[in-house]
Amino acid sequence: MVNLYNAEDTQNSMEEIKKFVLGQYFTKEEIVKRVINLLQSYKYYSKDVSILEPSAGTRNFVKELVKSGFNKINECEIDKDLTNNPQDFFNFEEKSKFDLVIGNPPFTKYNVKNSYFYPSKYQNISFLENGLNKKEKIQIEKAFILKSIKHLKNKESSIAFVLPISFFIGNKNNETKKILLDNFSTIIIYQNDKSWFEEPIPCCFAIFTNIEEYKDKIILLYEDGEKIKEVIDIGKLLTEELIPKSFLYKKKNGNGKGKHTLSKYLSEKIAKYQRDYKNNNISGANILTKTKIPKEKNIKEYSLAVVRVGNSSIGKTGLINIKENILNDMFYVFDFKEEHNLNKELKEKIVSEINKNQEHFRNLSVRVGSKSMKKNDLLNFKINL
Ligand SMILES: C[S@@+](CC[C@H](N)C(=O)[O-])C[C@H]1O[C@@H](n2cnc3c(N)ncnc32)[C@H](O)[C@@H]1O
Numbered sequence: 001m002v003n004l005y006n007a008e009d010t011q012n013s014m015e016e017i018k019k020f021v022l023g024q025y026f027t028k029e030e031i032v033k034r035v036i037n038l039l040q041s042y043k044y045y046s047k048d049v050s051i052l053e054p055s056a057g058t059r060n061f062v063k064e065l066v067k068s069g070f071n072k073i074n075e076c077e078i079d080k081d082l083t084n085n086p087q088d089f090f091n092f093e094e095k096s097k098f099d100l101v102i103g104n105p106p107f108t109k110y111n112v113k114n115s116y117f118y119p120s121k122y123q124n125i126s127f128l129e130n131g132l133n134k135k136e137k138i139q140i141e142k143a144f145i146l147k148s149i150k151h152l153k154n155k156e157s158s159i160a161f162v163l164p165i166s167f168f169i170g171n172k173n174n175e176t177k178k179i180l181l182d183n184f185s186t187i188i189i190y191q192n193d194k195s196w197f198e199e200p201i202p203c204c205f206a207i208f209t210n211i212e213e214y215k216d217k218i219i220l221l222y223e224d225g226e227k228i229k230e231v232i233d234i235g236k237l238l239t240e241e242l243i244p245k246s247f248l249y250k251k252k253n254g255n256g257k258g259k260h261t262l263s264k265y266l267s268e269k270i271a272k273y274q275r276d277y278k279n280n281n282i283s284g285a286n287i288l289t290k291t292k293i294p295k296e297k298n299i300k301e302y303s304l305a306v307v308r309v310g311n312s313s314i315g316k317t318g319l320i321n322i323k324e325n326i327l328n329d330m331f332y333v334f335d336f337k338e339e340h341n342l343n344k345e346l347k348e349k350i351v352s353e354i355n356k357n358q359e360h361f362r363n364l365s366v367r368v369g370s371k372s373m374k375k376n377d378l379l380n381f382k383i384n385l
Contacts, residue, residue: 022079023106024057025197025198025199027104030194032061034192035162042211042219043158045099045100047068047070048071049072050097050098050099051102052075052100053065053073053076053101054076054148054151055076055089055103057077059075061104062075065102076088090117090122090143091122094124096151097153097157099152099156100158101158104161104162105141105144105145105162105163106140106141107164107203108139108140115140116138116140117138117142118136119132119133119135126150127143130175130176131175139173141164141167144161145163145176145208148161149183155210156210157209158184158209159206159209160205161206162204162205162206163203164201164203165191165243169243170242178238183208184208185211185214185216185217185234186207186210186211186215186217187209187218187219188209188221189206189219189221189244190204191205216233216234218233220232222245222248230247246363250364253360255381255382256382257382258382262354266304266335266379267337268379272322273303273320273331274326276327276328281325282305282326283327283328283330284330287307288318291355293344293347299341299342300342301321301322301323302320302321302322302336303335304319304351305318305332305333306331306334306354307331308330309372313330314362315354315355315359315360316355316358317354318351332375334379350385354383360381361377361378
């Protein structure tokens with residue numbers, strides 16, 4: 001690894017930069033224990049199967065596997081501060097085959113240039129299919145998955161990785177997901193309510209395998225005291241948002257208790273509005289004071305603004321004057337449909353109903369680092385007026 005650092009990174013300490021570039025977030029022992037148990041409850045492996053931990057870090061997975069009695073474990077770790085025998089997984093010889101590849105690969109941090117995988121830096125990139133070898137850069141977790149596939153012995157072999165939960169957003173990462181579908185007929189996605197690292201990074205444990213009983217199935221699991229499980233068709237990998245917490249929440253609670261979705265009242269297209277990061281007069285901090293249309297104002301000029309990001313503010317909604325107000329960039333803004341646009345009472349009632357259900361939007365939006373909601377989370381929300 002040469003040239004780890006970018007000029008723009010200089011305000012961070014070298015330690016921090018290394019952490020971001022190499023994705024050094026070490027999985028807590030109790031989580032490692034739980035996910036190894038989970039794997040064993042779905043797929044039997046005898047203690048003398050061959051295992052690879054491709055990004056061993058502080059060896060949390062390796063130690064736990066040894067404790068569980070596994071005795072043929074190989075490991076790679078690139079950082080010479082963590083191992084006496086540094087090894088870049090992408091230079092690890094492809095002819096070594098394993099029954100199980102398990103661990104927590106580094107994740108790319110979207111704004112850290114050197115946390116990506118650059119195909120041009122390596123000689124052998126035959127593991128990159130579906131046009132991925134032509135890309136200038138790809139997220140490193142995807143490169144880890146794809147190279148790991150090449151290290152599997154046979155159809156009984158599995159990959160079991162901690163992954164960012166955003167990997168399973170519908171219609172995202174489809175080149176990689178298609179390769180996974182060519183190689184595996186069972187996928188298990190596990191999430192719980194614990195924090196897996198020192199930092200709050202939303203992630204899951206994904207097992208890519210073949211289990212006769214669950215052929216062509218995805219098993220979604222969520223634990224928060226209760227254990228929830230849902231088995232769905234594997235084809236949904238490409239199109240659905242397979243985040244166990246939000247998927248299972250939606251299934252249990254639906255999209256709200258009302259009769260009509262908000263798409264009956266709101267225009268589907270995001271409205272045009274004035275936005276300024278610095279000079280705004282509407283933000284998450286004051287949107288809840290904007291729930292009524294003042295008497296002297298033109299009702300037509302009021303659109304609905306909902307906070308789409310941020311743990312504590314997500315779902316907060318108000319009515320903004322499209323001509324006068326300037327918003328920061330935390331919002332989705334929707335115009336009301338023509339036939340409802342002069343109905344002051346309806347506009348105010350909708351805003352009040354959404355605000356009563358902020359918790360619903362919080363539960364749906366556990367996708368990325370900072371909670372974020374999708375346009376359809378709001379448009380599909382059902383209310384009674
Ligand atoms: C997210 S940490 C996980 C460590 C360990 N698996 C765990 O769960 O605690 C990822 C590790 O991968 C290492 N790493 C990053 N790029 C690598 C590469 N190309 N080859 C091998 N290891 C790499 C990092 O130094 C870091 O220790």
